[in-house]
Structures are given as C-alpha cells and as structure tokens.
Amino acid sequence: MPRLFDTKFPAGCRTLPDGFWSAVDVWVKKPHVVNKRLCGVRETDGGDVGREDLRLLLLLDGEDDGLFESVMSFLRGAPPAQTHEHEQDEPWASCVRTFIPKVNCYGAMLQKELVLKDSDRQQVTFLPFEEDSEGKVSLKRGNLYQIRLCSQSCEEWTLELHAFASDAWFSDGVAYPWLPWLASDLLPKLARWASECRSSEFRSTLSLLPVEKYSLVYQQLKEKYKAMVKVWPEVTDPEKFVFEDVAIATYLLVLWAEERAERNLTAPQSFVDLGCGNGLLVHILTNEGHPGRGIDVRRRRIWETYGPQTRLEEKAITPSDSFLFPGTDWLIGNHSDELTPWIPVMAARRVVAEHNHTRRLECQLISLSLG
Numbered sequence: 140m141p142r143l144f145d146t147k148f149p150a151g152c153r154t155l156p157d158g159f160w161s162a163v164d165v166w167v168k169k170p171h172v173v174n175k176r177l178c179g180v181r182e183t184d185g186g187d188v189g190r191e192d193l194r195l196l197l198l199l200d201g202e203d204d205g206l207f208e209s210v211m212s213f214l215r216g217a218p219p220a221q222t223h224e225h226e227q228d229e230p231w232a233s234c235v236r237t238f239i240p241k242v243n244c245y246g247a248m249l250q251k252e253l254v255l256k257d258s259d260r261q262q263v264t265f266l267p268f269e270e271d272s273e274g275k276v277s278l279k280r281g282n283l284y285q286i287r288l289c290s291q292s293c294e295e296w297t298l299e300l301h302a303f304a305s306d307a308w309f310s311d312g313v314a315y316p317w318l319p320w321l322a323s324d325l326l327p328k329l330a331r332w333a334s335e336c337r338s339s340e341f342r343s344t345l346s347l348l349p350v351e352k353y354s355l356v357y358q359q360l361k362e363k364y365k366a367m368v369k370v371w372p373e374v375t376d377p378e379k380f381v382f383e384d385v386a387i388a389t390y391l392l393v394l395w396a397e398e399r400a401e402r403n404l405t406a407p408q409s410f411v412d413l414g415c416g417n418g419l420l421v422h423i424l425t426n427e428g429h430p431g432r433g434i435d436v437r438r439r440r441i442w443e444t445y446g447p448q449t450r451l452e453e454k455a456i457t458p459s460d461s462f463l464f465p466g467t468d469w470l471i472g473n474h475s476d477e478l479t480p481w482i483p484v485m486a487a488r489r490v491v492a493e494h495n496h497t498r499r500l501e502c503q504l505i506s507l508s509l510g
C-alpha cells in the first residue's frame with residue numbers, strides 16, 4: 140500500500156525511536172487531546188496477539204480469507220528495522236479502544252479499534268470495527284491505517300501515514316476522522332510529541348473517573364442548563380462560561396459520586412467555591428443536590444437571577460482564622476486569581492484547627508482541563 144503522507148522530524152532529534160512510542164500512546168489513550176469531538180476512549184484487552192488470534196478477533200474465519208490475507212500483508216508493510224530475525228507475523232502488542240463521543244451519534248452501536256503495535260517494524264496499525272448489541276463485529280475495512288517511523292539515517296527521521304484502502308475511506312469526524320486531517324493535524328502533532336517526549340509523573344485528570352459516566356452526565360447537564368446561554372446578563376461569552384461550568388460541575392458530580400460509593404457515604408458532599416465569579420458552578424452544584432455556597436469579592440448581576448437556594452456572598456477572602464470553613468467537605472477554586480496558592484494553605488489550616496494537632500496532610504490538587 141503506498142505512503143499517503145509524511146512528516147519530517149527536525150534534524151538531530153534525539154528522542155527517537157522511544158519518543159515515537161510515547162507519542163503513539165498519547166494518540167491511543169487520549170485521542171480527545173486532538174479530536175475535540177471525542178470525550179475519550181475506554182481501553183481493554185491488552186496483550187500480545189498473533190495471526191490466528193487476529194483471525195478470531197476480526198471474525199474473518201473462513202468467510203473472507205482474501206480480505207484477511209490482504210490485511211496481513213498490510214500489517215507486514217515495512218521491512219523490520221531491527222537486525223535480529225523477525226518472526227513473520229507475530230506477535231503484535233495489542234489493545235482495543237472503544238470511542239466515547241461527546242455527543243452519542245452511534246446509538247447502541249460501539250465504535251472500536253484494534254491497535255496493533257509492531258516494535259520491530261516501528262509501526263502501529265489501527266483496525267476500526269463496529270460492534271452491535273449482540274457482540275457481532277464488522278471490520279471497517281476502508282478505514283484501516285498505519286503510522287510508520289522511518290529512518291534514512293540516524294539523523295533523518297520521518298513519520299509516514301499509510302491507508303489500507305483510501306478510496307473506500309469513510310469520515311464522520313468523530314470515531315472516523317477525515318484522512319486529510321490525519322495528515323495535516325495528527326502527523327505533525329505526533330512528530331511534536333515524539334520529539335518532546337515528556338513523560339508526566341501526574342495522572343491525567345480524566346483518569347480519575349469513568350469517562351463514559353462523565354460523558355453521559357455532561358450530555359444531561361448540557362441539555363438542562365443550555366437555556367442559561369440565552370438569558371446570560373453578563374458581558375462575558377455565555378457559550379464559553381455556561382458550557383465550561385457545566386463541564387466542571389459534571390466532573391465534580393461524577394468524582395463525588397465515585398467518592399461516596401468508595402467510602403460508603405450517603406450524604407452529598409458540601410462545598411465552598413472561593414472566588415466564585417458569576418456563581419454558575421455554585422448554582423449547578425446546589426441544584427444537583429450538594430449543599431454549598433460561593434464567595435467573591437465582587438457581586439455579579441447574574442447572582443439575582445438564580446433564586447435564594449443558590450447561596451452567594453460578596454466578601455473578601457483572606458487565609459485567616461475567619462475562613463477555615465469547618466464542616467465543609469470540598470474547597471473549590473477555579474481560576475481564582477491570588478486565592479489559588481492560598482487554597483491548600485486554607486485547607487491545611489482547617490485540618491490542623493479541627494484536629495487540634497498537626498498531622499500528615501494528604502492533599503489532592505486536581506487541575507481541571509476540560510475540552
């Protein structure tokens with residue numbers, strides 16, 4: 140199969156070939172970083188697979204051997220880069236990812252992808268398939284693609300994109316990206332990630348909760364609060380603020396539900412939002428059953444519209460004894476300006492004050508980055 144597109148790495152890139160695999164991992168585990176129509180993916184079935192496993196996995200057993208052999212030869216695309224003897228077909232390190240779209244456009248049908256990594260050949264192949272509610276799968280043969288790391292010399296590296304049958308490519312921009320997008324957006328991003336190759340010691344924010352639950356609750360809350368966009372009395376952009384606060388509220392509601400289940404709690408967690416600004420986050424969390432309040436040094440016009448159940452106070456917060464918030468479960472600060480570094484200090488002071496002795500503090504700071 141011919142190469143469709145390629146991207147060159149900067150000369151003297153020292154992070155390859157390891158950086159290639161780190162970049163592939165970002166695309167496999169977090170495609171929503173570049174494909175904004177996805178909420179994320181659920182990854183399953185990791186392990187090594189060989190030719191016969193692949194036949195079973197794709198349910199091509201006997202019924203279409205011609206296709207199976209063509210897929211096999213696509214998988215063997217590049218000659219092995221490693222000098223040691225390469226077993227012809229196997230095994231490939233594999234995983235299956237199930238796409239979770241931001242808006243469910245596929246009904247009960249699951250859009251999945253088998254990802255096969257071939258470290259000898261320095262290539263990764265994506266085999267998309269659909270699974271219906273009875274578990275019957277069908278390969279999207281037009282959308283098979285492969286990304287290869289190629290080197291002319293130790294100094295010159297290129298990323299190549301190959302498609303199994305580009306004439307039959309189907310795109311919807313969600314689980315099936317446009318082929319030119321893979322070339323114009325994904326390849327350069329992979330090249331950048333591969334040359335930066337920064338590994339993070341922090342877990343990603345979305346890894347703290349079940350992405351499918353997040354996606355479902357986000358859809359429900361977006362529908363419920365979208366009317367706010369029309370009556371927004373502030374000068375700020377309503378689309379940005381309403382949907383950003385819906386996303387943050389969703390995150391907290393799902394995280395709190397997980398926390399209650401894990402710790403066997405029944406009461407909804409209480410909160411105080413420090414530097415709450417327009418107060419919409421407080422309004423949504425209150426409406427969804429969590430007792431709490433918001434404090435800001437400057438009142439906003441929109442506060443009047445929420446009704447008395449949404450508790451908002453105009454007050455200047457300082458990291459003093461007057462702001463220890465005893466009995467409150469969560470201190471929230473979203474883009475809270477100079478309050479940001481004070482929040483862990485306030486939390487620590489509160490724990491110390493409540494227990495009347497110093498103890499080792501376990502503090503989890505969650506940095507939210509929601510698309």
Ligand SMILES: C[S@@+](CC[C@H](N)C(=O)[O-])C[C@H]1O[C@@H](n2cnc3c(N)ncnc32)[C@H](O)[C@@H]1O
Binds near residue numbers: 476
């Ligand atoms: C960037 S805004 C963020 C508002 C809101 N959290 C949001 O995400 O939309 C920061 C807010 O913190 C408030 N703020 C800053 N310092 C404060 C203080 N010492 N006491 C109370 N509010 C404060 C500001 O008035 C402002 O509304």
